[in-house]
Amino acid sequence: MKKYLKWFSIFFFSIVFLALAGLGIYISINYAEAKKIKLDENALTSPSMTIEIFDKENKPIKEYNEINNSYAKVDTLKPYTLDAFVSIEDKDFFKHNGINYKRIAKAMLNNLKAKRLKEGASTITQQLVKNTQLSSEKTFKRKIKEVALAKKIESKYSKNEILEMYLNVIYFGNNCYGIENAANYYFSKSAKDLSIEESALLAGMIKSPSNYSPIKNYDNALKRRNLVLSQMYNDEKISGDTYTQAKNKKIELKINNEKKNKINSYSQSALDEAEKILGLPARQVAINGYKIYTYQDPVKQKNLESAIEKAGLNSDNAGIVIDNKTHAVSAYVGKSNYKILDAKRQPGSCIKPIIVYAPALNEDIIYPCTQLLDEKTTISGYSPKNVGNVYHGYVSARESLAKSINIPAVKVLSYVGIEKAKMYGQDMGINFDEKDDSYTLALGGMTYGVNILQLAGAYTTFANDGYYSAPKFVSFITDKNNKIVYVNKQESKKVLREDATYLLTDMLKTCAKTGTAKKLAALNNDIASKTGTVGKPNSKENLDCWNISYTKEQTCGIWIGNLDNTPISYAGGNQPTEIVKEYFLTAADNSKLDAPSSIIFKNIDLDELNENHRVVLANPYMPERYCQSEIFSKFNLPSDISKKFTTIEKPNITSKVENGNAVINFDAKEYLSYNFYNGNKKLESVVGKSGKQSISFPVENEKEEIEVEVFYTLSPQINHYEKLQLIKIPTRKVDNKWFI
DSSP: OHHHHHHHHHHHHHHHHHHHHHHHHHHHHHHHTTTSSOHHHHHHHOOEOOOOEOOOOBOOOOSEEOOOOOOOOOGGSHHHHHOOOOOOOOHTTTTTEEEEEEHHHHHHHHHHHTTTTOOOOOOOOHHHHHHSSSSOOHHHHHHHHHHHHHHHHHHHOHHHHHHHHTTHHHHHTTBBSSSSHHHHHHHSOGGGGHHHHHHHHHHHTTTTTTTOOOOOHHHHHHHHHHHHHHHEEEEESSHHHHHHHHHOOOOOOOOTTTTGGGGSSSSHHHHHHHHHTOOOOOOHHHHHHEEEOOOHHHHHHHHHHHHHHHHHSSEEEEEEEEEETTTEEEEEEEEEEESGGGGGBOOOGHHHHHIHHHHHHHTOOOOTTTTEESSOOTTTOOOOGGGGGGOOOOEEHHHHTTTTTTHHHHHHHHHHHHHHHHHHHHHHHOOOOOOOGGGGGTTTOOOOOOOHHHHHHHHHHTTTTTTEOOOOOOEEEEEETOOEEEEOOOOOOSSOOOOHHHHHHHHHHHHHHHSGGGGGGGGSOOEEEEEEEEOTTEEEEEEEEEEEESSSSSSEEEEEOOTOOBOOOOOOOHHHHHHHHHHHHHOOOOHHHOOOOOOEEEEHHHHHHHHHHOOOBBBBBBBBBGGEEEETTBBOOOOOOOTTTTOOOOOOEEEEEEEEEEEEEEEEEEEEEEEEETTTTEHHHHHSEEEEEEEEEEEEEOOOOOEEEEEEEGGGGGGOOOOOOOOEEEEEEEEEEEOO
16 A cells, blocks of 8 residues: 555656646746747837727728827826835835746735635736737736746836836726826826825726726725725825825716717727727727727718707717617717716616517517506515506506516516526627526616617617627728738627517517607607616616617617716606607618518407407407407417307306396397397397396296397398397296296
8 A cells, every 4th residue: 555655656746747847848938939029119108199990981080099198207296196006006016127926926825725816916017018018818828928028128127117107008997098197087187186095096996997996886996995095004105194084085086078978989989899809908909000990880970979969968878879780880979987888787678678578479478469467466576566556457568568567577577487588688698697587687677787789789689580799890900001900700690580579579669659669659760669767776766768779770779877876867768769769860761670471460359358368369250340450470379269250159147036027137248239038029138238237127927938139249241140049038926926
């Protein structure tokens, strides 16, 4: 046994030794190659640069595309501003030569303990390399290049020069590259005038500009700022009194209104997409001379801007137009202190077509005319409510969707199943959190939500016969030599059957005519639409409102809200729908949402629908007044056919005698006529009545027989289907009393 363990130990340590030796050789070879990489000094020091962005006609988009247009000299900044960044990002910055080996070892140990990549160990110099010299790919080889270039920078520049270059290239969110731009945007001042708490806030943001945004995530930003202040205090960069005073101050922003809308422009959104495509930050996109060619349609862009401007909104908002055939973003407008496409908002009832009604139609669970009971209910512990706590009894799926009634939507989601519904949503570009597992999803209750690009993109599926493709801003990209380095090749995925897609579209056309989006009824366009309104919890105020509408040619989406969750005085059926209406009034769009050959119209039994809430096909003999024409997929037709007007069911009659009169009770059908006879004498007729009926007449003879004649109330042209049924009701006299 000991001999076995000895040989195993030798074998094990040999493997470890060889692995380490191999790793060492790999690092040595790649490090030697990395040392040969030429340092791009222009990328380090260029204070200002622009990116050329073009519309679909290859004409320059005349929007703000300048990167890092302001530069802050390090000797003009307050010492505490520099200390804030050094304390939180790289305490030993002035001691190491670009690589902090002690910090790397500590980070590796902590990561092993946590069994995940919990900590990084990049120095300020390494971060400068990442932001100016290399792509954003995460590979071991790239890390080796980063180390080699960091040492080159340290050998060529002083610490103050490195710190200055670093502060002028790092990203602070909202299109702010460099501390001067950040100070100007968030505080409307120069970086040299930043206070201690403002400096700490900006230093805290760079780890994750989205998570620590003082606009979007105030509480996170405040905690992070105070962490920076505590690090400065621990490093003896500020006194205890200064630390206490600074950490107790609220975050006070003064957003530069001249720049707030530029971060939500079409060109900025295209640039953000290009950064992901190229794997480069915007500064390097500019340095390398890349040119971005987009799908922007100048006419649609202008029309969308005009429609939103006409609404005179006093809150954050965004609008988007997507070409349904190409899945290209034709126009985009946004107004907010924060990047709207980086934010997630609750979609409200606009989620219903995506994860409730489309899946239910595609799974053959409902028809547009399916009756759903709208009443107070509880499903799996969830008790949904309608707007105003109003309940409507039985309503059709079409009406439920068109008028955005909540409880039927929750019921249909329960028929589909939450997991299956989420799969449909994911196939249409909607992302869910693992905590999104309750029936609140039917009403748009998500952990995080969606942005307008995702939501409008999902609706293009309905205009595209069930095919989804993620909408894009960028058509192609060229390098500084005009060589094409990227071309967008859209790949579509089949999500819904063509017939199910059209049934949903037909229901949403009803919404645009008589439902919550009825403001669109005045348009000549063949249009489908859905609205959504998100209320503030435990309040009558709203936080978000939407309208997503589409023709065969294009989808237009509008969102109104505030990213800081300030309540709004708008609702989905009002301002967003009005903006969509204004846009389509100027759109030369005569496209038709035509039904595919798989869609047919069938008559159903109207009484069966109203009385028993069942969808039953009418037989050929039923008069028109007892039928209702409904739309179906030929692949999913009702299996039952009405027997009305082919046979007459015997009426259920009960009788008694009161005060010498025979009293007869029975259930009448509106489409049947009833004549009561005593011999040849007609006693009474009941025609065109439905429900329980009661008639009475004197009893004259012992063992008297009363006959009832039942026949269809038919129009003259189909009289030959008339039926006659005789029902004898004997009476007798006992102790001078008449009985039936």
